[in-house]
Amino acid sequence: MKFKDYYEVLGVKESASADEIKSAYRKLARKYHPDVSKETDAEERFKTVNEAYEALRDPEKRQAYDQLKRQGYRTGDDVPAGGFGGGGYDFDPSDMGSGGFSDFFEQLFGGARGGGRRSAPRKGRDLEMRLNLSLEAAHQGGKQRISFMRGGEQKTLEVKIPAGVPEGQQIRLSGQGEVGPNGAGDLILVIGLEPHPYYTLDGRNTQSKLMLAPWEAALGAEVPVQTLHGTLSLKIGAGARAGQKLRLKGKGFGVEQPGDHFAQIDIQAPAAETDAQRQAYLALAEQFPNLKLR
Known part of the structure:
Protein backbone atom coordinates (compact mmCIF):
# COMPACT_ATOMS: atom_id res chain seq x y z
CA MET A 1 0.00 0.00 0.00
CA LEU A 28 -10.85 22.33 -3.45
CA ALA A 29 -14.17 20.51 -3.97
CA ARG A 30 -15.49 23.53 -5.87
CA LYS A 31 -12.26 23.77 -7.89
CA TYR A 32 -12.12 20.14 -9.00
CA HIS A 33 -15.80 19.20 -9.21
CA PRO A 34 -16.18 17.39 -12.57
CA ASP A 35 -19.25 19.45 -13.46
CA VAL A 36 -17.35 22.73 -13.38
CA SER A 37 -13.62 22.00 -13.71
CA GLU A 44 -9.49 11.92 -9.86
CA ARG A 45 -8.47 14.98 -7.84
CA PHE A 46 -12.05 15.45 -6.68
CA LYS A 47 -12.11 11.86 -5.39
CA THR A 48 -8.77 12.33 -3.63
CA VAL A 49 -9.95 15.53 -1.95
CA ASN A 50 -13.13 13.80 -0.78
CA GLU A 51 -11.09 10.90 0.59
CA ALA A 52 -8.75 13.23 2.49
CA TYR A 53 -11.66 15.11 4.02
CA GLU A 54 -13.42 11.88 5.00
CA ALA A 55 -10.25 10.80 6.83
CA LEU A 56 -9.62 14.08 8.66
CA ARG A 57 -13.09 15.39 9.44
CA ASP A 58 -13.84 12.67 11.98
CA PRO A 59 -11.78 12.99 15.20
CA GLU A 60 -11.35 9.22 15.66
CA LYS A 61 -10.35 8.60 12.06
CA ARG A 62 -7.96 11.54 12.20
CA GLN A 63 -6.37 10.20 15.39
CA ALA A 64 -5.84 6.79 13.79
CA TYR A 65 -4.34 8.39 10.69
CA ASP A 66 -2.08 10.69 12.72
CA GLN A 67 -0.79 7.72 14.68
CA LEU A 68 0.30 6.06 11.45
CA LYS A 69 1.79 9.27 10.05
CA ARG A 70 3.91 9.74 13.17
CA GLN A 71 5.76 6.57 12.23
CA GLY A 72 7.52 8.67 9.58
CA TYR A 73 5.64 7.74 6.43
CA ARG A 74 5.60 10.18 3.53
CA THR A 75 3.61 10.36 0.30
CA GLY A 76 4.32 7.32 -1.88
CA ASP A 77 6.05 5.28 0.85
CA ASP A 78 5.16 1.61 0.96
CA VAL A 79 3.13 0.72 4.04
CA PRO A 80 3.00 -2.97 4.97
CA ALA A 81 -0.29 -4.43 6.16
CA GLY A 82 1.12 -4.56 9.70
CA GLY A 83 1.81 -0.84 9.55
CA PHE A 84 -1.85 -0.23 10.16
CA GLY A 85 -2.08 -2.07 13.43
CA GLY A 86 -1.65 -1.02 17.02
CA GLY A 87 -3.94 2.00 16.98
CA GLY A 88 -6.77 0.38 18.86
CA TYR A 89 -9.37 1.78 16.42
CA ASP A 90 -11.81 -0.44 14.60
CA PHE A 91 -14.04 1.11 11.96
CA ASP A 92 -16.84 -0.68 10.18
CA PRO A 93 -16.67 0.42 6.52
CA SER A 94 -20.46 0.38 6.37
CA ASP A 95 -20.36 3.39 8.71
CA MET A 96 -18.01 5.47 6.60
CA GLY A 97 -20.72 7.06 4.50
CA SER A 98 -18.56 7.24 1.33
CA GLY A 99 -17.44 4.87 -1.36
CA GLY A 100 -14.84 4.51 -4.10
CA PHE A 101 -11.88 5.31 -1.85
CA SER A 102 -8.33 4.03 -2.28
CA ASP A 103 -6.96 0.74 -0.94
CA PHE A 104 -4.93 2.80 1.54
CA PHE A 105 -8.09 4.35 3.01
CA GLU A 106 -9.98 1.04 3.06
CA GLN A 107 -7.10 -0.75 4.77
CA LEU A 108 -6.71 1.97 7.39
CA PHE A 109 -10.38 2.46 8.23
CA GLY A 110 -12.25 -0.53 6.91
CA GLY A 111 -9.97 -3.54 7.19
CA ALA A 112 -9.34 -6.12 9.90
CA ARG A 113 -7.91 -4.79 13.19
CA GLY A 114 -5.91 -6.36 15.96
CA GLY A 115 -7.88 -9.56 16.47
CA GLY A 116 -8.45 -9.97 12.74
CA ARG A 117 -12.15 -9.10 12.58
CA ARG A 118 -13.45 -9.43 9.05
CA SER A 119 -15.06 -6.43 7.41
CA ALA A 120 -18.83 -6.28 7.55
CA PRO A 121 -20.80 -6.41 4.27
CA ARG A 122 -20.85 -3.04 2.56
CA LYS A 123 -23.74 -0.74 2.11
CA GLY A 124 -24.75 0.15 -1.41
CA ARG A 125 -22.84 2.71 -3.44
CA ASP A 126 -23.29 6.38 -2.64
CA GLU A 136 -32.43 33.76 -3.68
CA ALA A 137 -33.26 30.09 -3.03
CA ALA A 138 -29.87 29.44 -1.43
CA HIS A 139 -30.18 32.61 0.64
CA GLN A 140 -33.66 31.88 1.97
CA GLY A 141 -33.43 28.09 2.18
CA GLY A 142 -36.59 26.00 2.19
CA LYS A 143 -37.89 22.90 0.48
CA GLN A 144 -36.73 21.78 -2.96
CA ARG A 145 -38.01 18.86 -5.02
CA ILE A 146 -35.30 16.78 -6.67
CA SER A 147 -35.40 13.84 -9.08
CA PHE A 148 -32.62 11.31 -9.57
CA MET A 149 -32.04 7.78 -10.90
CA ARG A 150 -31.48 4.89 -8.51
CA GLY A 151 -31.29 1.30 -9.67
CA GLY A 152 -32.63 2.25 -13.08
CA GLU A 153 -35.70 3.95 -11.62
CA GLN A 154 -36.44 7.63 -11.16
CA LYS A 155 -37.01 8.82 -7.61
CA THR A 156 -38.39 12.15 -6.43
CA LEU A 157 -37.71 13.61 -3.00
CA GLU A 158 -38.47 16.83 -1.17
CA VAL A 159 -35.28 18.16 0.42
CA LYS A 160 -34.92 20.84 3.08
CA ILE A 161 -32.21 23.33 2.12
CA PRO A 162 -30.67 25.32 5.03
CA ALA A 163 -30.76 29.10 4.65
CA GLY A 164 -27.48 30.59 3.44
CA VAL A 165 -26.10 27.35 2.01
CA PRO A 166 -22.81 28.12 0.16
CA GLU A 167 -21.69 26.82 -3.21
CA GLY A 168 -19.88 23.49 -2.89
CA GLN A 169 -21.70 22.53 0.33
CA GLN A 170 -22.63 18.86 0.47
CA ILE A 171 -25.96 17.65 1.83
CA ARG A 172 -26.03 13.94 2.63
CA LEU A 173 -29.36 12.11 2.44
CA SER A 174 -28.97 8.89 4.37
CA GLY A 175 -30.21 5.69 2.75
CA GLN A 176 -31.10 7.25 -0.60
CA GLY A 177 -28.16 5.75 -2.53
CA GLU A 178 -27.83 2.38 -4.26
CA VAL A 179 -29.09 -0.61 -2.30
CA GLY A 180 -26.44 -3.11 -1.15
CA PRO A 181 -26.32 -6.27 0.96
CA ASN A 182 -26.05 -4.24 4.19
CA GLY A 183 -28.50 -1.47 3.35
CA ALA A 184 -28.56 1.49 1.03
CA ASP A 202 -18.02 37.32 -2.75
CA GLY A 203 -18.11 34.90 0.14
CA ARG A 204 -21.21 36.05 2.01
CA ASN A 205 -21.08 39.61 0.68
CA THR A 206 -23.20 40.70 -2.27
CA GLN A 207 -22.64 43.57 -4.66
CA GLU A 222 -32.33 59.15 -1.60
CA VAL A 223 -32.65 56.12 -3.86
CA PRO A 224 -33.99 52.54 -3.60
CA VAL A 225 -31.46 49.70 -3.47
CA GLN A 226 -32.47 46.10 -4.11
CA THR A 227 -30.92 43.49 -1.78
CA LEU A 228 -31.57 39.85 -0.92
CA HIS A 229 -33.33 41.17 2.19
CA GLY A 230 -35.69 43.39 0.20
CA THR A 231 -35.62 46.88 -1.29
CA LEU A 232 -34.07 49.48 1.02
CA SER A 233 -33.79 53.27 0.88
CA LEU A 234 -30.23 54.61 0.72
CA LYS A 235 -29.13 58.22 1.16
CA ILE A 236 -26.45 59.36 -1.26
CA GLY A 237 -24.30 62.29 -0.17
CA ALA A 238 -23.49 65.17 -2.51
CA GLY A 239 -20.45 64.63 -4.71
CA ALA A 240 -20.76 60.86 -5.16
CA ARG A 241 -18.14 59.35 -7.46
CA ALA A 242 -18.41 56.56 -10.01
CA GLY A 243 -16.93 53.35 -8.60
CA GLN A 244 -17.61 54.35 -5.00
CA LYS A 245 -19.03 51.51 -2.90
CA LEU A 246 -21.64 52.09 -0.23
CA ARG A 247 -22.07 49.36 2.40
CA LEU A 248 -25.36 48.11 3.77
CA LYS A 249 -24.31 46.12 6.83
CA GLY A 250 -25.93 42.73 7.29
CA LYS A 251 -27.87 42.88 4.03
CA GLY A 252 -25.80 40.38 2.09
CA PHE A 253 -26.08 36.60 1.63
CA GLY A 254 -27.42 34.52 4.50
CA VAL A 255 -30.05 34.80 7.22
CA GLU A 256 -28.48 33.87 10.57
CA GLN A 257 -25.01 35.31 9.85
CA PRO A 258 -25.49 37.45 6.74
CA GLY A 259 -22.72 39.23 4.94
CA ASP A 260 -22.92 42.86 3.81
CA HIS A 261 -24.30 44.33 0.61
CA PHE A 262 -22.22 46.81 -1.40
CA ALA A 263 -23.88 49.20 -3.82
CA GLN A 264 -21.30 50.34 -6.39
CA ILE A 265 -22.12 53.72 -7.89
CA ASP A 266 -22.28 54.11 -11.64
CA ILE A 267 -23.20 57.49 -13.14
CA GLN A 268 -25.27 57.49 -16.33
CA ALA A 269 -25.87 60.64 -18.35
CA PRO A 270 -29.12 60.47 -20.32
CA ALA A 271 -28.96 61.16 -24.06
CA ALA A 272 -30.00 64.65 -25.19
CA GLU A 273 -32.95 64.00 -27.48
CA THR A 274 -34.50 67.48 -27.73
CA ASP A 275 -33.18 70.99 -28.32
CA ALA A 276 -34.08 71.92 -24.76
CA GLN A 277 -32.07 69.02 -23.39
CA ARG A 278 -29.08 69.90 -25.57
CA GLN A 279 -29.26 73.51 -24.38
CA ALA A 280 -29.37 72.28 -20.79
CA TYR A 281 -26.14 70.32 -21.32
CA LEU A 282 -24.46 73.33 -22.96
CA ALA A 283 -25.50 75.53 -20.06
CA LEU A 284 -24.10 72.97 -17.64
CA ALA A 285 -20.79 72.90 -19.52
CA GLU A 286 -20.55 76.69 -19.29
CA GLN A 287 -20.89 76.46 -15.51
CA PHE A 288 -17.82 74.20 -15.26
CA PRO A 289 -15.25 75.78 -17.62
CA ASN A 290 -12.27 74.41 -15.68
CA LEU A 291 -13.42 70.78 -15.52
CA LYS A 292 -10.64 68.45 -16.71
CA LEU A 293 -11.48 64.79 -17.22
CA ARG A 294 -8.63 63.77 -19.52
Missing part, protein backbone atom coordinates in the same frame (compact mmCIF):
# COMPACT_ATOMS: atom_id res chain seq x y z
CA LYS A 2 1.19 3.52 -0.81
CA PHE A 3 0.95 6.08 1.97
CA LYS A 4 -1.17 9.17 1.28
CA ASP A 5 -0.56 12.49 3.03
CA TYR A 6 -4.10 13.76 3.49
CA TYR A 7 -2.91 17.05 4.99
CA GLU A 8 -0.84 17.63 1.87
CA VAL A 9 -3.85 16.87 -0.34
CA LEU A 10 -5.94 19.54 1.38
CA GLY A 11 -3.04 21.98 1.67
CA VAL A 12 -3.31 22.37 5.45
CA LYS A 13 -0.93 21.90 8.38
CA GLU A 14 -1.13 18.90 10.68
CA SER A 15 -2.21 21.30 13.42
CA ALA A 16 -5.12 22.62 11.34
CA SER A 17 -8.44 23.03 13.14
CA ALA A 18 -11.61 21.27 12.03
CA ASP A 19 -12.88 24.55 10.56
CA GLU A 20 -9.66 25.06 8.59
CA ILE A 21 -9.88 21.53 7.20
CA LYS A 22 -13.51 22.06 6.24
CA SER A 23 -12.76 25.39 4.56
CA ALA A 24 -9.87 23.91 2.55
CA TYR A 25 -12.02 20.98 1.50
CA ARG A 26 -14.86 23.18 0.26
CA LYS A 27 -12.49 25.33 -1.77
CA LYS A 38 -12.00 21.84 -17.13
CA GLU A 39 -8.83 20.14 -15.88
CA THR A 40 -8.20 16.71 -17.38
CA ASP A 41 -7.63 15.03 -14.01
CA ALA A 42 -10.43 16.88 -12.19
CA GLU A 43 -12.45 13.75 -11.41
CA LEU A 127 -24.86 8.50 -5.36
CA GLU A 128 -23.95 12.11 -6.04
CA MET A 129 -25.78 14.83 -7.89
CA ARG A 130 -25.34 18.56 -8.32
CA LEU A 131 -28.24 20.74 -7.19
CA ASN A 132 -28.13 24.18 -8.78
CA LEU A 133 -30.00 26.88 -6.87
CA SER A 134 -30.79 30.49 -7.58
CA LEU A 135 -29.06 32.91 -5.24
CA GLY A 185 -25.81 4.04 0.55
CA ASP A 186 -26.41 7.77 0.71
CA LEU A 187 -27.32 10.43 -1.81
CA ILE A 188 -24.89 13.36 -1.72
CA LEU A 189 -26.16 16.67 -3.03
CA VAL A 190 -23.46 19.17 -4.06
CA ILE A 191 -24.85 22.70 -4.03
CA GLY A 192 -24.20 24.93 -7.03
CA LEU A 193 -25.24 28.59 -7.37
CA GLU A 194 -26.60 29.89 -10.66
CA PRO A 195 -25.24 33.19 -12.04
CA HIS A 196 -27.41 36.14 -11.04
CA PRO A 197 -28.35 38.99 -13.39
CA TYR A 198 -28.21 41.61 -10.64
CA TYR A 199 -25.90 40.49 -7.83
CA THR A 200 -22.33 39.23 -7.65
CA LEU A 201 -21.32 37.12 -4.65
CA SER A 208 -24.81 45.34 -7.22
CA LYS A 209 -24.60 48.36 -9.49
CA LEU A 210 -26.35 51.54 -8.35
CA MET A 211 -27.13 53.75 -11.33
CA LEU A 212 -27.29 57.49 -10.59
CA ALA A 213 -28.14 60.46 -12.79
CA PRO A 214 -25.45 63.17 -12.86
CA TRP A 215 -27.58 65.54 -10.76
CA GLU A 216 -28.20 62.80 -8.14
CA ALA A 217 -24.47 62.19 -7.85
CA ALA A 218 -23.67 65.90 -7.69
CA LEU A 219 -26.43 67.04 -5.33
CA GLY A 220 -27.17 63.89 -3.34
CA ALA A 221 -30.36 61.89 -3.35
Whole structure:
Protein backbone atom coordinates (compact mmCIF):
# COMPACT_ATOMS: atom_id res chain seq x y z
CA MET A 1 0.00 0.00 0.00
CA LYS A 2 1.19 3.52 -0.81
CA PHE A 3 0.95 6.08 1.97
CA LYS A 4 -1.17 9.17 1.28
CA ASP A 5 -0.56 12.49 3.03
CA TYR A 6 -4.10 13.76 3.49
CA TYR A 7 -2.91 17.05 4.99
CA GLU A 8 -0.84 17.63 1.87
CA VAL A 9 -3.85 16.87 -0.34
CA LEU A 10 -5.94 19.54 1.38
CA GLY A 11 -3.04 21.98 1.67
CA VAL A 12 -3.31 22.37 5.45
CA LYS A 13 -0.93 21.90 8.38
CA GLU A 14 -1.13 18.90 10.68
CA SER A 15 -2.21 21.30 13.42
CA ALA A 16 -5.12 22.62 11.34
CA SER A 17 -8.44 23.03 13.14
CA ALA A 18 -11.61 21.27 12.03
CA ASP A 19 -12.88 24.55 10.56
CA GLU A 20 -9.66 25.06 8.59
CA ILE A 21 -9.88 21.53 7.20
CA LYS A 22 -13.51 22.06 6.24
CA SER A 23 -12.76 25.39 4.56
CA ALA A 24 -9.87 23.91 2.55
CA TYR A 25 -12.02 20.98 1.50
CA ARG A 26 -14.86 23.18 0.26
CA LYS A 27 -12.49 25.33 -1.77
CA LEU A 28 -10.85 22.33 -3.45
CA ALA A 29 -14.17 20.51 -3.97
CA ARG A 30 -15.49 23.53 -5.87
CA LYS A 31 -12.26 23.77 -7.89
CA TYR A 32 -12.12 20.14 -9.00
CA HIS A 33 -15.80 19.20 -9.21
CA PRO A 34 -16.18 17.39 -12.57
CA ASP A 35 -19.25 19.45 -13.46
CA VAL A 36 -17.35 22.73 -13.38
CA SER A 37 -13.62 22.00 -13.71
CA LYS A 38 -12.00 21.84 -17.13
CA GLU A 39 -8.83 20.14 -15.88
CA THR A 40 -8.20 16.71 -17.38
CA ASP A 41 -7.63 15.03 -14.01
CA ALA A 42 -10.43 16.88 -12.19
CA GLU A 43 -12.45 13.75 -11.41
CA GLU A 44 -9.49 11.92 -9.86
CA ARG A 45 -8.47 14.98 -7.84
CA PHE A 46 -12.05 15.45 -6.68
CA LYS A 47 -12.11 11.86 -5.39
CA THR A 48 -8.77 12.33 -3.63
CA VAL A 49 -9.95 15.53 -1.95
CA ASN A 50 -13.13 13.80 -0.78
CA GLU A 51 -11.09 10.90 0.59
CA ALA A 52 -8.75 13.23 2.49
CA TYR A 53 -11.66 15.11 4.02
CA GLU A 54 -13.42 11.88 5.00
CA ALA A 55 -10.25 10.80 6.83
CA LEU A 56 -9.62 14.08 8.66
CA ARG A 57 -13.09 15.39 9.44
CA ASP A 58 -13.84 12.67 11.98
CA PRO A 59 -11.78 12.99 15.20
CA GLU A 60 -11.35 9.22 15.66
CA LYS A 61 -10.35 8.60 12.06
CA ARG A 62 -7.96 11.54 12.20
CA GLN A 63 -6.37 10.20 15.39
CA ALA A 64 -5.84 6.79 13.79
CA TYR A 65 -4.34 8.39 10.69
CA ASP A 66 -2.08 10.69 12.72
CA GLN A 67 -0.79 7.72 14.68
CA LEU A 68 0.30 6.06 11.45
CA LYS A 69 1.79 9.27 10.05
CA ARG A 70 3.91 9.74 13.17
CA GLN A 71 5.76 6.57 12.23
CA GLY A 72 7.52 8.67 9.58
CA TYR A 73 5.64 7.74 6.43
CA ARG A 74 5.60 10.18 3.53
CA THR A 75 3.61 10.36 0.30
CA GLY A 76 4.32 7.32 -1.88
CA ASP A 77 6.05 5.28 0.85
CA ASP A 78 5.16 1.61 0.96
CA VAL A 79 3.13 0.72 4.04
CA PRO A 80 3.00 -2.97 4.97
CA ALA A 81 -0.29 -4.43 6.16
CA GLY A 82 1.12 -4.56 9.70
CA GLY A 83 1.81 -0.84 9.55
CA PHE A 84 -1.85 -0.23 10.16
CA GLY A 85 -2.08 -2.07 13.43
CA GLY A 86 -1.65 -1.02 17.02
CA GLY A 87 -3.94 2.00 16.98
CA GLY A 88 -6.77 0.38 18.86
CA TYR A 89 -9.37 1.78 16.42
CA ASP A 90 -11.81 -0.44 14.60
CA PHE A 91 -14.04 1.11 11.96
CA ASP A 92 -16.84 -0.68 10.18
CA PRO A 93 -16.67 0.42 6.52
CA SER A 94 -20.46 0.38 6.37
CA ASP A 95 -20.36 3.39 8.71
CA MET A 96 -18.01 5.47 6.60
CA GLY A 97 -20.72 7.06 4.50
CA SER A 98 -18.56 7.24 1.33
CA GLY A 99 -17.44 4.87 -1.36
CA GLY A 100 -14.84 4.51 -4.10
CA PHE A 101 -11.88 5.31 -1.85
CA SER A 102 -8.33 4.03 -2.28
CA ASP A 103 -6.96 0.74 -0.94
CA PHE A 104 -4.93 2.80 1.54
CA PHE A 105 -8.09 4.35 3.01
CA GLU A 106 -9.98 1.04 3.06
CA GLN A 107 -7.10 -0.75 4.77
CA LEU A 108 -6.71 1.97 7.39
CA PHE A 109 -10.38 2.46 8.23
CA GLY A 110 -12.25 -0.53 6.91
CA GLY A 111 -9.97 -3.54 7.19
CA ALA A 112 -9.34 -6.12 9.90
CA ARG A 113 -7.91 -4.79 13.19
CA GLY A 114 -5.91 -6.36 15.96
CA GLY A 115 -7.88 -9.56 16.47
CA GLY A 116 -8.45 -9.97 12.74
CA ARG A 117 -12.15 -9.10 12.58
CA ARG A 118 -13.45 -9.43 9.05
CA SER A 119 -15.06 -6.43 7.41
CA ALA A 120 -18.83 -6.28 7.55
CA PRO A 121 -20.80 -6.41 4.27
CA ARG A 122 -20.85 -3.04 2.56
CA LYS A 123 -23.74 -0.74 2.11
CA GLY A 124 -24.75 0.15 -1.41
CA ARG A 125 -22.84 2.71 -3.44
CA ASP A 126 -23.29 6.38 -2.64
CA LEU A 127 -24.86 8.50 -5.36
CA GLU A 128 -23.95 12.11 -6.04
CA MET A 129 -25.78 14.83 -7.89
CA ARG A 130 -25.34 18.56 -8.32
CA LEU A 131 -28.24 20.74 -7.19
CA ASN A 132 -28.13 24.18 -8.78
CA LEU A 133 -30.00 26.88 -6.87
CA SER A 134 -30.79 30.49 -7.58
CA LEU A 135 -29.06 32.91 -5.24
CA GLU A 136 -32.43 33.76 -3.68
CA ALA A 137 -33.26 30.09 -3.03
CA ALA A 138 -29.87 29.44 -1.43
CA HIS A 139 -30.18 32.61 0.64
CA GLN A 140 -33.66 31.88 1.97
CA GLY A 141 -33.43 28.09 2.18
CA GLY A 142 -36.59 26.00 2.19
CA LYS A 143 -37.89 22.90 0.48
CA GLN A 144 -36.73 21.78 -2.96
CA ARG A 145 -38.01 18.86 -5.02
CA ILE A 146 -35.30 16.78 -6.67
CA SER A 147 -35.40 13.84 -9.08
CA PHE A 148 -32.62 11.31 -9.57
CA MET A 149 -32.04 7.78 -10.90
CA ARG A 150 -31.48 4.89 -8.51
CA GLY A 151 -31.29 1.30 -9.67
CA GLY A 152 -32.63 2.25 -13.08
CA GLU A 153 -35.70 3.95 -11.62
CA GLN A 154 -36.44 7.63 -11.16
CA LYS A 155 -37.01 8.82 -7.61
CA THR A 156 -38.39 12.15 -6.43
CA LEU A 157 -37.71 13.61 -3.00
CA GLU A 158 -38.47 16.83 -1.17
CA VAL A 159 -35.28 18.16 0.42
CA LYS A 160 -34.92 20.84 3.08
CA ILE A 161 -32.21 23.33 2.12
CA PRO A 162 -30.67 25.32 5.03
CA ALA A 163 -30.76 29.10 4.65
CA GLY A 164 -27.48 30.59 3.44
CA VAL A 165 -26.10 27.35 2.01
CA PRO A 166 -22.81 28.12 0.16
CA GLU A 167 -21.69 26.82 -3.21
CA GLY A 168 -19.88 23.49 -2.89
CA GLN A 169 -21.70 22.53 0.33
CA GLN A 170 -22.63 18.86 0.47
CA ILE A 171 -25.96 17.65 1.83
CA ARG A 172 -26.03 13.94 2.63
CA LEU A 173 -29.36 12.11 2.44
CA SER A 174 -28.97 8.89 4.37
CA GLY A 175 -30.21 5.69 2.75
CA GLN A 176 -31.10 7.25 -0.60
CA GLY A 177 -28.16 5.75 -2.53
CA GLU A 178 -27.83 2.38 -4.26
CA VAL A 179 -29.09 -0.61 -2.30
CA GLY A 180 -26.44 -3.11 -1.15
CA PRO A 181 -26.32 -6.27 0.96
CA ASN A 182 -26.05 -4.24 4.19
CA GLY A 183 -28.50 -1.47 3.35
CA ALA A 184 -28.56 1.49 1.03
CA GLY A 185 -25.81 4.04 0.55
CA ASP A 186 -26.41 7.77 0.71
CA LEU A 187 -27.32 10.43 -1.81
CA ILE A 188 -24.89 13.36 -1.72
CA LEU A 189 -26.16 16.67 -3.03
CA VAL A 190 -23.46 19.17 -4.06
CA ILE A 191 -24.85 22.70 -4.03
CA GLY A 192 -24.20 24.93 -7.03
CA LEU A 193 -25.24 28.59 -7.37
CA GLU A 194 -26.60 29.89 -10.66
CA PRO A 195 -25.24 33.19 -12.04
CA HIS A 196 -27.41 36.14 -11.04
CA PRO A 197 -28.35 38.99 -13.39
CA TYR A 198 -28.21 41.61 -10.64
CA TYR A 199 -25.90 40.49 -7.83
CA THR A 200 -22.33 39.23 -7.65
CA LEU A 201 -21.32 37.12 -4.65
CA ASP A 202 -18.02 37.32 -2.75
CA GLY A 203 -18.11 34.90 0.14
CA ARG A 204 -21.21 36.05 2.01
CA ASN A 205 -21.08 39.61 0.68
CA THR A 206 -23.20 40.70 -2.27
CA GLN A 207 -22.64 43.57 -4.66
CA SER A 208 -24.81 45.34 -7.22
CA LYS A 209 -24.60 48.36 -9.49
CA LEU A 210 -26.35 51.54 -8.35
CA MET A 211 -27.13 53.75 -11.33
CA LEU A 212 -27.29 57.49 -10.59
CA ALA A 213 -28.14 60.46 -12.79
CA PRO A 214 -25.45 63.17 -12.86
CA TRP A 215 -27.58 65.54 -10.76
CA GLU A 216 -28.20 62.80 -8.14
CA ALA A 217 -24.47 62.19 -7.85
CA ALA A 218 -23.67 65.90 -7.69
CA LEU A 219 -26.43 67.04 -5.33
CA GLY A 220 -27.17 63.89 -3.34
CA ALA A 221 -30.36 61.89 -3.35
CA GLU A 222 -32.33 59.15 -1.60
CA VAL A 223 -32.65 56.12 -3.86
CA PRO A 224 -33.99 52.54 -3.60
CA VAL A 225 -31.46 49.70 -3.47
CA GLN A 226 -32.47 46.10 -4.11
CA THR A 227 -30.92 43.49 -1.78
CA LEU A 228 -31.57 39.85 -0.92
CA HIS A 229 -33.33 41.17 2.19
CA GLY A 230 -35.69 43.39 0.20
CA THR A 231 -35.62 46.88 -1.29
CA LEU A 232 -34.07 49.48 1.02
CA SER A 233 -33.79 53.27 0.88
CA LEU A 234 -30.23 54.61 0.72
CA LYS A 235 -29.13 58.22 1.16
CA ILE A 236 -26.45 59.36 -1.26
CA GLY A 237 -24.30 62.29 -0.17
CA ALA A 238 -23.49 65.17 -2.51
CA GLY A 239 -20.45 64.63 -4.71
CA ALA A 240 -20.76 60.86 -5.16
CA ARG A 241 -18.14 59.35 -7.46
CA ALA A 242 -18.41 56.56 -10.01
CA GLY A 243 -16.93 53.35 -8.60
CA GLN A 244 -17.61 54.35 -5.00
CA LYS A 245 -19.03 51.51 -2.90
CA LEU A 246 -21.64 52.09 -0.23
CA ARG A 247 -22.07 49.36 2.40
CA LEU A 248 -25.36 48.11 3.77
CA LYS A 249 -24.31 46.12 6.83
CA GLY A 250 -25.93 42.73 7.29
CA LYS A 251 -27.87 42.88 4.03
CA GLY A 252 -25.80 40.38 2.09
CA PHE A 253 -26.08 36.60 1.63
CA GLY A 254 -27.42 34.52 4.50
CA VAL A 255 -30.05 34.80 7.22
CA GLU A 256 -28.48 33.87 10.57
CA GLN A 257 -25.01 35.31 9.85
CA PRO A 258 -25.49 37.45 6.74
CA GLY A 259 -22.72 39.23 4.94
CA ASP A 260 -22.92 42.86 3.81
CA HIS A 261 -24.30 44.33 0.61
CA PHE A 262 -22.22 46.81 -1.40
CA ALA A 263 -23.88 49.20 -3.82
CA GLN A 264 -21.30 50.34 -6.39
CA ILE A 265 -22.12 53.72 -7.89
CA ASP A 266 -22.28 54.11 -11.64
CA ILE A 267 -23.20 57.49 -13.14
CA GLN A 268 -25.27 57.49 -16.33
CA ALA A 269 -25.87 60.64 -18.35
CA PRO A 270 -29.12 60.47 -20.32
CA ALA A 271 -28.96 61.16 -24.06
CA ALA A 272 -30.00 64.65 -25.19
CA GLU A 273 -32.95 64.00 -27.48
CA THR A 274 -34.50 67.48 -27.73
CA ASP A 275 -33.18 70.99 -28.32
CA ALA A 276 -34.08 71.92 -24.76
CA GLN A 277 -32.07 69.02 -23.39
CA ARG A 278 -29.08 69.90 -25.57
CA GLN A 279 -29.26 73.51 -24.38
CA ALA A 280 -29.37 72.28 -20.79
CA TYR A 281 -26.14 70.32 -21.32
CA LEU A 282 -24.46 73.33 -22.96
CA ALA A 283 -25.50 75.53 -20.06
CA LEU A 284 -24.10 72.97 -17.64
CA ALA A 285 -20.79 72.90 -19.52
CA GLU A 286 -20.55 76.69 -19.29
CA GLN A 287 -20.89 76.46 -15.51
CA PHE A 288 -17.82 74.20 -15.26
CA PRO A 289 -15.25 75.78 -17.62
CA ASN A 290 -12.27 74.41 -15.68
CA LEU A 291 -13.42 70.78 -15.52
CA LYS A 292 -10.64 68.45 -16.71
CA LEU A 293 -11.48 64.79 -17.22
CA ARG A 294 -8.63 63.77 -19.52
